[in-house]
Amino acid sequence: MSRYSVEVRIVPREGILDPQGNAVGGALRSLGFDDVGEVHVGRLVRLDVEAASEEEARERGREMCRELLANPVTEDFDISVREAAGSAA
Amino acid sequence: MSRYSVEVRIVPREGILDPQGNAVGGALRSLGFDDVGEVHVGRLVRLDVEAASEEEARERGREMCRELLANPVTEDFDISVREAAGSAA
Numbered sequence A, B: 001m002s003r004y005s006v007e008v009r010i011v012p013r014e015g016i017l018d019p020q021g022n023a024v025g026g027a028l029r030s031l032g033f034d035d036v037g038e039v040h041v042g043r044l045v046r047l048d049v050e051a052a053s054e055e056e057a058r059e060r061g062r063e064m065c066r067e068l069l070a071n072p073v074t075e076d077f078d079i080s081v082r083e084a085a086g087s088a089a
Helices: A018-028 A054-069 B019-030 B055-069
Strands: A002-012 A039-051 A075-083 B002-012 B040-053 B075-083
Touching: A002 A054, A002 B040, A018 A039, A018 A075, A018 B040, A039 A054, A039 B002, A039 B019, A054 A075, A054 B019, B002 B055, B019 B040, B019 B075, B055 B075
Parallel strands: none
Antiparallel strands: A002 A039, A002 A075, A039 B040, B002 B040, B002 B075
């Protein structure tokens, strides 16, 4: 078993209203960032887990998204995994 | 000028209390994800900008963090940039 760092990125699904993104986009433009296009705001979850392989760590991340982290109706997520520094192989 | 997709990841600075991360960690463990270690919850901002180069797009992202997106006292951020699909070079 090794420790893996899992990063989960959760964003509003394409086509779903993103009021927070719109607010941030408006604020950026009013600060002079005129050329900013669409803005989406999501959540980032970083955690580490014990797993036998990178693929298992990724699958644990997916389960966490389905059970708690992401709203399956309105959000999409993607996951990246890397072996944690100093992990015993 | 090309369009670049900029992704900004903002997380609580190392050593700063992260109550949201602690709450998510507790919830995951109570759902049976026993081996979850520390959890950090941050924000993810995806946007696109017009810029002459990838480095310029990254610098615009940094400015946005300093002026609006991140709290310079309590948060760290990192930025990744890629050329937007279908961008005119």
